[in-house]
């Protein structure tokens with residue numbers, strides 16, 4: 001696997017990152033973010049809906065440009081790349097697993113997995129077909145290779161999206177709510193798969209989630225609130241119980257946090273509507 005490099009070296013460095021949407025009416029979404037991510041980290045990004053998680057992921061994934069600041073990936077300042085180089089950079093270094101899979105429904109599972117490869121090389125080499133088949137069995141989809149996407153369940157589609165994100169041996173995998181639409185059992189299975197791949201290949205994972213159980217299974221938890229880093233901790237350092245408490249205070253599981261926000265707000269009516277829960281997506 002092409003994840004050459006030493007563990008513990010910095011793979012992503014973010015310096016004074018700002019993001020502002022809008023020209024006339026400006027909406028600043030990210031405020032002076034500064035952090036580093038080490039190669040091989042398995043990190044979750046949590047935070048209330050609207051806190052800027054997807055915006056940050058899109059900037060890290062070079063799908064969106066920052067307004068100010070620097071994003072250095074593998075020693076390369078991606079702000080300085082032109083659109084063509086950015087596209088190449090994405091294809092070479094990054095794997096994307098997004099909640100709305102962006103799979104091609106009329107294509108088979110195998111064809112979908114191969115798409116990021118075909119973007120750089122359209123020769124249908126037996127090795128690459130073999131590799132795509134292997135990835136599909138890694139995500140436990142053996143026997144479904146030639147099934148069209150629209151004939152697969154949501155969990156199976158998400159597994160195809162995962163296999164696809166691995167095809168070019170990405171050094172960094174960005175997953176935005178990868179289990180958001182899945183039941184608990186399937187979500188756990190998907191997390192186990194990603195963790196296994198992380199351990200085996202040393203690929204770096206950044207996983208957006210609002211599910212504290214998912215977050216608690218990661219090595220490092222970064223919480224964004226209102227476009228700023230509110231918390232950044234390693235559950236292994238602070239202990240499982242404290243980590244769980246930290247998560248309980250902010251991450252949402254079926255509006256559990258609403259009660260706590262209610263206490264904070266001391267507003268009798270707060271929490272009566274699901275929309276009152278600022279943590280729910």
Ligand code: ADP
Pocket residue numbers: 021022027029047048049050051052053054055056
């Ligand atoms: P999260 O993923 O944490 O829910 P987002 O990053 O999607 O948050 O959104 C953060 C804020 O940025 C929201 O207020 C949202 O409306 C705004 N936003 C996101 N994308 C755009 C866009 N393309 N144009 C304008 N505003 C946007």
Ligand code: MG
Pocket residue numbers: 053054055
């Ligand atoms: Mg989002």
